Amino acid sequence: MTTSEQAHPGATARWGEEQSRLVTWRDPITTQSNVASMSGLAYWRAVADGHLPPPPIGELIPMLVVQVDNGAITFRCSPDGSTYNPLGMVHGGIVCTLLDTVAGCALHTTLPQAVGYTSVEIKVNYLKAVTVGSGPLLAVGTVVKAGSRIGFAEGKLTDSSGNLVATASSTLLIFESRR
Secondary structure, three states: OOHHHHHOOOHHHHOOOOOOOOOOOOOHHHHHHHOOOOOHHHHHHHHHOOOOOOOOHHHHOOEEEEEEEOOEEEEEEOOOHHHEOOOOOEOHHHHHHHHHHHHHHHHHOOOOOOEEEEEEEEEEEEOOOOOHHHOOEEEEEEEEEEOOOEEEEEEEEEOOOOOEEEEEEEEEEEEEOOO
């Protein structure tokens, strides 16, 4: 019996069939120590080729790297019911996370070894509701400008029909990594 069933006896019968999803990942600290000498581009190519595991967030939110270039990266995400908000659509936080990921990772592909980044600001425009019926989503991140201290990147998210569902612009801080 789940916690919900214990707290609301009898009510759960009206809630629909219980569903679950198993999330597994590799230790990110072990991975980071193995890639300390890699450039961002080499790292993301190794992830895309299956030579390194993806970061844990890529398992929690089911996203997969499908293309990597210098200054650009593409992820595919197939949201399921576990990503829904109370209104019956994919939560905007999932969309924002996808766009933040591709913007940051696009910048990462331009960085040499021992240089890191972090998001300073992101602005997201939600253009269309996303549901499981939207099919697999494609998130594309591109670098607008990679300076020595600050980087600027954009992200675009499309549904399986190619419709633009959200866009983002991001400012990122570039720093020497302490690996």
